[in-house]
Amino acid sequence: MGGGYPAALESLIGELKQLPGVGRRGAERMALALLARPAAELEALGALIGTLPRTVGRCPRCGGLSEADAVCGICGDPRRDDSLLCVVENMPQLFAVEASGHFRGRYLVLGGKISPLDSENGEGLNLRGLCDLVEAGNVREVILALSSDVEGRATAVFLAELLEKYPVRVSRPALGLPAGANLSFADAATIGAALRGRVGVQD
Amino acid sequence: MGGGYPAALESLIGELKQLPGVGRRGAERMALALLARPAAELEALGALIGTLPRTVGRCPRCGGLSEADAVCGICGDPRRDDSLLCVVENMPQLFAVEASGHFRGRYLVLGGKISPLDSENGEGLNLRGLCDLVEAGNVREVILALSSDVEGRATAVFLAELLEKYPVRVSRPALGLPAGANLSFADAATIGAALRGRVGVQD
Numbered sequence: 001m002g003g004g005y006p007a008a009l010e011s012l013i014g015e016l017k018q019l020p021g022v023g024r025r026g027a028e029r030m031a032l033a034l035l036a037r038p039a040a041e042l043e044a045l046g047a048l049i050g051t052l053p054r055t056v057g058r059c060p061r062c063g064g065l066s067e068a069d070a071v072c073g074i075c076g077d078p079r080r081d082d083s084l085l086c087v088v089e090n091m092p093q094l095f096a097v098e099a100s101g102h103f104r105g106r107y108l109v110l111g112g113k114i115s116p117l118d119s120e121n122g123e124g125l126n127l128r129g130l131c132d133l134v135e136a137g138n139v140r141e142v143i144l145a146l147s148s149d150v151e152g153r154a155t156a157v158f159l160a161e162l163l164e165k166y167p168v169r170v171s172r173p174a175l176g177l178p179a180g181a182n183l184s185f186a187d188a189a190t191i192g193a194a195l196r197g198r199v200g201v202q203d
Numbered sequence: 204m205g206g207g208y209p210a211a212l213e214s215l216i217g218e219l220k221q222l223p224g225v226g227r228r229g230a231e232r233m234a235l236a237l238l239a240r241p242a243a244e245l246e247a248l249g250a251l252i253g254t255l256p257r258t259v260g261r262c263p264r265c266g267g268l269s270e271a272d273a274v275c276g277i278c279g280d281p282r283r284d285d286s287l288l289c290v291v292e293n294m295p296q297l298f299a300v301e302a303s304g305h306f307r308g309r310y311l312v313l314g315g316k317i318s319p320l321d322s323e324n325g326e327g328l329n330l331r332g333l334c335d336l337v338e339a340g341n342v343r344e345v346i347l348a349l350s351s352d353v354e355g356r357a358t359a360v361f362l363a364e365l366l367e368k369y370p371v372r373v374s375r376p377a378l379g380l381p382a383g384a385n386l387s388f389a390d391a392a393t394i395g396a397a398l399r400g401r402v403g404v405q406d
Contacts, residue, residue: 004276004298005268005294005298006258006259006260006268006269006270007258007270008251008254008255008258008259008270009255009259009268011251012248012251012252012255015248015251018236019232019233019236019237020229020232020233020236021229021232021233022233025295026223026224028295029222029223029224029295030222030223030224030225032293032294032295033221033222033223034222034252034255035255035259035268039256042252042253042255042256043253045215045218045249045252045253046248046249046250046251046252046253046254047249047253048211048214048215048218048249049215049237049245049248049249049252050245050246050248050249050250050253051211051249052211052212052215052237052238052245053242053245055209055210055211056209056211056212056238057209065208065209065212065238066209067209067210067211073207090235091208091235092228092231092232092235095207095208
């Protein structure tokens with residue numbers, strides 16, 4: 001090892017460093033913390049990671065994560081509203097909408113956004129799944145719950161054109177001030193959007 | 204899964220969240236990034252983590268990390284200076300000293316610091332290893348390269364007392380301004396230490 005970590009630990013640090021938001025120092029701290037764990041826990045964690053491809057799959061309806069390749073809990077829930085379809089970029093966005101408690105429809109996980117600088121053809125996105133769900137006929141409204149950044153807006157425009165041929169309303173969540181926020185901390189674009197979208201005080 | 208992640212992914216998020224510096228959101232991002240990896244890579248990473256207790260051990264001389272339980276590369280290097288022993292808290296500190304390129308002696312990894320609020324008896328620290336090395340007779344000077352926080356200073360005082368009975372010099376690295384730093388950014392304690400420890404301009 002000379003003046004370095006043992007080979008196995010160095011490999012682990014290299015692997016951890018590839019994770020999002022983890023730098024060299026963070027990976028070292030994480031690897032040393034793992035090393036301090038009991039052997040049985042490390043074996044269990046190793047098995048958990050090694051079997052991920054078999055234990056976690058994609059829901060064939062919404063494209064979201066599911067147990068193995070079964071239909072996910074949301075798609076399988078008969079009490080959800082089939083007429084509302086919420087399109088999200090990825091799982092964290094799905095969970096954010098779900099955690100709000102204000103949506104009881106179905107989801108479609110797109111698997112990404114369109115980057116206007118790369119290609120605009122939506123390659124790699126779950127467009128087939130979206131069209132299948134809309135063509136099935138129960139969907140009345142598609143809510144494009146995408147980020148309000150450049151890629152998210154480009155994706156929304158692309159999807160709105162794709163859905164033009166279907167008899168569905170296409171909407172997006174309102175832009176405006178975050179709930180509970182001090183107006184003086186909002187950026188100009190947000191204040192502008194909030195003013196343009198102003199509503200009556202009684203609403 | 205209801206509105207949550209598949210069970211295996213939720214377990215993984217829980218495990219990752221226990222690592223230092225990783226919160227719930229970071230653990231989610233890391234777990235989703237892992238899931239996107241090829242199955243073969245995940246199996247290799249899982250095996251790497253599962254076998255850590257067997258592939259990484261402690262050096263019986265310095266208490267630092269080593270391949271399995273062999274003597275580490277530094278302790279096994281005959282060109283290092285036996286008369287200088289640098290005491291560090293843990294492996295990251297050892298690598299910091301080593302990376303400076305200004306130390307060619309041996310190390311002793313203490314495995315922690317004394318917390319003055321808890322106990323002052325040094326329980327859990329590698330004191331046996333330290334005394335063994337000093338008693339072996341070749342050590343002329345012990346450098347206590349500990350953090351200059353409360354715990355580090357308490358540990359230095361404790362170790363200095365422990366080493367009083369041996370014919371060795373006990374020293375610590377100098378406190379002062381960081382190399383290349385603007386004096387106006389230094390805190391009062393550091394400037395005070397740098398002034399007290401001032402040296403001739405020609406030195």
